[in-house]
Amino acid sequence: MSDFRKQVRDHYDAQSLPAEKLEAILARGREAAVEGEKTVEFPATKKRSWARYAAAIAAAIVLALGGTWWMKRDVGEVSLAALPPRVIEFFAKAPNLHEAIQDKTELRNWLISQGAPADIKIPTSLQTLQSAACSVVDVQGRKAYLSCYVREKNSAGGVELIHLLVARSEDFYDQPRGREVVVKEEDGWSFASWTEGDTIYTLATAAPKEKLEPFRPQAGLPVEKQRHLSGLEAAVSGMAALAR
Amino acid sequence: MQASRAECPPLLLESALPDPAPTEAELLQSGFRYALALTHHHEEAEDLVQETWLNLCRRYGRVENRAVLFTALRNLYIDQCRRRKLVHFDSLDDAEINEVPEVLVDEPCVKGEIAALLGQLKPGEREVIFLHYYQGHTAEEISQLKGQSRGTVLSLIHRTIAKLRQLGENAAGAVARNQLLLFFVVLISMAFFLIP
Numbered sequence: 549m550s551d552f553r554k555q556v557r558d559h560y561d562a563q564s565l566p567a568e569k570l571e572a573i574l575a576r577g578r579e580a581a582v583e584g585e586k587t588v589e590f591p592a593t594k595k596r597s598w599a600r601y602a603a604a605i606a607a608a609i610v611l612a613l614g615g616t617w618w619m620k621r622d623v624g625e626v627s628l629a630a631l632p633p634r635v636i637e638f639f640a641k642a643p644n645l646h647e648a649i650q651d652k653t654e655l656r657n658w659l660i661s662q663g664a665p666a667d668i669k670i671p672t673s674l675q676t677l678q679s680a681a682c683s684v685v686d687v688q689g690r691k692a693y694l695s696c697y698v699r700e701k702n703s704a705g706g707v708e709l710i711h712l713l714v715a716r717s718e719d720f721y722d723q724p725r726g727r728e729v730v731v732k733e734e735d736g737w738s739f740a741s742w743t744e745g746d747t748i749y750t751l752a753t754a755a756p757k758e759k760l761e762p763f764r765p766q767a768g769l770p771v772e773k774q775r776h777l778s779g780l781e782a783a784v785s786g787m788a789a790l791a792r
Numbered sequence: 793m794q795a796s797r798a799e800c801p802p803l804l805l806e807s808a809l810p811d812p813a814p815t816e817a818e819l820l821q822s823g824f825r826y827a828l829a830l831t832h833h834h835e836e837a838e839d840l841v842q843e844t845w846l847n848l849c850r851r852y853g854r855v856e857n858r859a860v861l862f863t864a865l866r867n868l869y870i871d872q873c874r875r876r877k878l879v880h881f882d883s884l885d886d887a888e889i890n891e892v893p894e895v896l897v898d899e900p901c902v903k904g905e906i907a908a909l910l911g912q913l914k915p916g917e918r919e920v921i922f923l924h925y926y927q928g929h930t931a932e933e934i935s936q937l938k939g940q941s942r943g944t945v946l947s948l949i950h951r952t953i954a955k956l957r958q959l960g961e962n963a964a965g966a967v968a969r970n971q972l973l974l975f976f977v978v979l980i981s982m983a984f985f986l987i988p
Binding site: 552553555556557558559560563564565569570573574576577578580581 | 816817820821824825828829834838841842845846848849850853854855906907910921922925926
């Protein structure tokens with residue numbers, strides 16, 4: 549201990565409250581504690597817990613990953629608008645198609661085996677039509693599963709086809725929502741698209757859009773009530789479900 | 793009054809205390825010594841520690857620990873100084889703190905009678921001497937109590953030690969001058985007696 553420190557220590561050690569004064573203050577303090585106007589708790593001691601920081605960081609990471617997942621889930625990398633020109637191009641180049649499968653259950657299984665969503669349904673209005681071919685169409689790296697049906701036979705002995713293309717909604721953006729059926733005409737072709745669950749259905753035919761009318765969902769095609777929710781809608785409905 | 797009131801009890805002070813649960817009497821005595829360091833006046837320190845103690849008992853029902861007592865005591869002292877319009881504390885915000893060494897001097901080489909030297913210091917200076925050399929707190933802990941930066945506290949300690957050293961040398965020089973003067977007086981007196 550340095551000399552100066554010892555001097556300071558000796559100086560203050562020598563200073564103390566007289567015993568009577570000390571007892572008197574303590575006694576008055578006890579009385580004041582009992583008769584105090586108000587007694588409040590000491591402010592809580594701040595505890596710097598690393599676990600809280602770690603939990604906050606983990607929560608931020610989870611939120612970021614969740615947000616990324618939602619964005620990836622809801623927004624595909626390819627616009628559905630790329631499908632019609634690709635279909636036209638596909639049929640313009642004499643495609644190599646798989647032979648027709650007339651049994652619709654077997655056809656559905658074949659599509660699923662090629663990678664189509666497991667919950668796909670061939671619309672009722674197409675079930676009775678004769679199958680013409682099936683294939684898988686590459687749309688800018690994303691897959692659309694194609695099945696062709698004979699819509700009608702023309703006077704020249706040829707056949708008019710109607711095509712069903714099935715795709716995963718996660719692979720495309722700009723897809724129609726729920727019951728909405730988007731009809732589009734392009735280069736003499738007509739397209740009608742709608743969404744059921746996580747699957748996008750597109751009917752296509754090389755004819756005016758009126759030719760699609762009998763096969764569209766409004767004309768009897770079943771559209772499940774389940775709506776494909778956007779990220780925000782899903783979050784809101786999820787919170788509402790939690791609240792319930 | 794440039795000194796700032798501490799808003800909450802410093803946490804590090806408690807961790808440095810040798811006894812985590814001192815008795816009420818020990819708390820009160822240490823509070824009195826801290827009050828004495830601030831006021832350098834026995835009766836004033838008694839009144840200050842008594843008022844602080846009663847305030848805390850009235851408000852919280854007890855005195856939680858030394859850090860709470862010191863903080864409340866310091867705040868009350870600053871309030872009293874403001875009411876009396878006394879200005880004891882110097883602002884060190886503009887002080888040159890870059891040249892302050894990290895390690896405090898252990899051997900300040902202060903000469904002279906310590907009580908007299910402390911009496912010539914300002915309250916803020918006595919306070920840091922008390923907290924550092926008597927209570928054994930580090931500059932970081934003192935900075936929490938005073939609500940100042942660590943560099944400012946280090947600067948204050950160094951300046952205070954330098955001031956004490958200067959005061960001690962001045963006091964020692966005065967004693968030597970007085971002794972020399974006394975020697976001459978005695979010499980002249982003897983000469984008067986011895987010379988017929």
